[in-house]
Structure formats: C-alpha cells, structure tokens
Amino acid sequence: MNADEVYVIRSGVETNFAKSFLLAASDIQDFSKLLIIAAIAGEQNTVFCNLYDAVTKSRIEREWDKNADWGTIINNIQSRLGGTSSTIPSIAETPVAPAKLSVVPQKVHPQDLRIKNIRTLLDYPLDLVKEWLEF
Template sequence: MVTEIKLGLCNPPEPIYLYVKNGELSGESYLWYNYNINNEKTIPVQQRGLTGYLQNLRLTSKEFRGQSNLKLDIVIAADEIYIVRTGIETNFAKTFLLAVSQVKDFSKPLIIAATPGEENVVFCRLYDAATKIRIRSEWNRDADWAGIISNVQSKLVASQQEVTFPQQQTEPNQDVRVKQIRILLNYPVELVVEWLQFQGVELPNQLEPNKIDELVKLMCLSWGQDKFENLDFATNSYQKSVVGAMNNGISEIEAITTWMENISEREILNPA
C-alpha cells in the first residue's frame, strides 16, 4: 500500500540528531538528547531505544575547542530519518560496532538502545526488532573498527540493492474518498451531510470503512436508479461490475467510472 502524502504546510524533512551523553537536566537523567540550534536548547530524550532500519554508517570530523573530533554517525530510517552521533572512541560506538558486525540481514529492523554504565559511561545494546532478542558480541578492545565499518557499509549497499524498505501503511482517507465519488456521480452534498448526521457523525473519516461502503453504494444506486427496470437490477449490476472489479484489483474510482460508461453506452445503443 502506498503511503498517503499529506499536502499543505509541513516542516522541512531534516534528520533528527540524537547525541549520546549520560547527563541530567532539571533533575531528569538522560542518555541521549536532541539539540535545538535556534533556541540553543538541549532537549533530553527519555526513550532509550530507537527502532528502525540501519541505512548508513558515516565518519564525520567536528571541531571542538580548536581540536578535530571524529564522530560516528549511525543513520536510521524510521518514521523520520534519525542520526545517532557519538565519538568514535566512546564505549557506545565500540559496543554498537561489535554488535552490528554480527548482523547478517539489514533488510530487517533493529532496535538501538542506550544503556547506562558506571559514572558517565553509555553503552549500546542492539536487538532484533521482530524477536526482541539481543544481538550479542564478545568485547574486543583491539577490534579493527575501520574494518568493521567498511564491512557493514558493504552489507548495507548489497541489502539496499536487493530490497526496499517497507512503506508505512496508512488508512484510506474516507473524506477524500467520499468527495471524489460524490463529484463523479454528481450526488448532492446535502444528501451526504444528511446521511452522516443520521449516522451520528460529521465527517466520513469518523466512520468505519464498511459504513462508507454503504454510502458509496447508496450514491451509485441513486445515479443508476432511472437506468434500470428496478432496484434489484441496479444492485446486481453494481455488485457485479463495481464490487467484482474491485475484488480483481481495480481501483474504486476506475471501477465506478467504467460501470457508468458502460451503462451510458447501453442507453445510447438501446434508447427507450
């Protein structure tokens, strides 16, 4: 199912940065935070886990107090794009790299969790998002970190060539659905409002899809009522031509349009 794109005003699709740090603000402890550059404000993130698809690993050099610091950026695709940033020499980076080196299939989502250690240390734990099983690895302070990053990047490239990330599923917009069909059938909007009021609601989105199915059928039969000998014939035609077509994968709008065209052609060929 294709994700519905909402039109109108929105925020720019910028990534959300999570900076790893064992800190405290206003009496609340946290293990990573987001930073609002405009307000120069640290925003603690209380959730200690992030679920998503590992998309990339990057090494980024940042200047701090006149010195260059190498950072590991862990890019995660979820409801938004998240970038977990931590120093390459930190325990978080090393425990993450050791665990992620054990992952074989990056087409499946992972859970990256920040875990507190002694003093201000933060470790990373990695889980299979589907099974909630922790991905374990042996500690190795002398591991080839650059080699691990390169190997994971190669796996990610191969994985992204083979699969596409599943799109978030959204429920159909019943308001739009009813409006499109009403306009197509030239059905009076006042009658739609009256029908909705009878159901005790103001908008189609407030009803279950099966109730909207009833409204769509009502509008279609209203259009076709004077084109058949009786209501039963109209109903049978609707079920066969519209519902049957939709069951075969045809979109609702296309099915109704074709049904209307066929009936109109029949009237032209067989005038009363």
C-alpha cells in the same frame, strides 16, 4: 529508522557507545530487518549500545574486544549496507585520528542549522558555543 520522535545520536568512533554498536552490528547479515537500538547507561558518563532484533526481541551480542580492528569492522558493515568501502579511509592509510572519521555522511539536523544561524547572526564565537555545550 523509525522512532516515536526525532532523535539525534552523536557518538565518536572511539566511544563505548559506538564500539558496542559496531561490534553488535558486525554480526548482522541483513540490515533490511528491523532493529532496536538501545542506549544503556554505564558508570558515570559512560553509555553503551545494545542491538535487538525487533521481531524476536532477542539481543544481538558479540563479545567485547578492546583490540578489535575497528576500521575493518566499519568497512564490512558499510559494504553490507550497500556503501562502498572506499568512502571510509583505512585507518592505516590516513593521518587523521580514528575519532575524527565520519562513518556515514549525515544530513544536518534542522536544529543544528538553527543554532548555527543564530550563532552567526549574533556573531557568537564558536569556541564559546563548544565550551557551553561541553559544560
């Protein structure tokens, strides 16, 4: 991805942002073409994702389906990206809740490492860090 600066997008599989991204991405056949990923504010703390073809600026739309088979959608997208579907466990085969699944292995952002190092150096409890971040 190219952007004007470094952005970190964190979203659980069960969030509206991730689901709206996955629905739109499931219609993309060629991921080598440039895309625009737009975070769209909903009501209160809800954030949705819109995808656009970067060349035509046209929105890639797919009708909202709250009962979609998210595991299959994730596997199909990953296979088009060149990954193997075996890297994502089937939701039916794993006792882990879908929100805990990792879609794509990611490098740790340098800011995350810096925070971890400071927390470790100061021996600050992880629970308090999480509580502060959630606040």
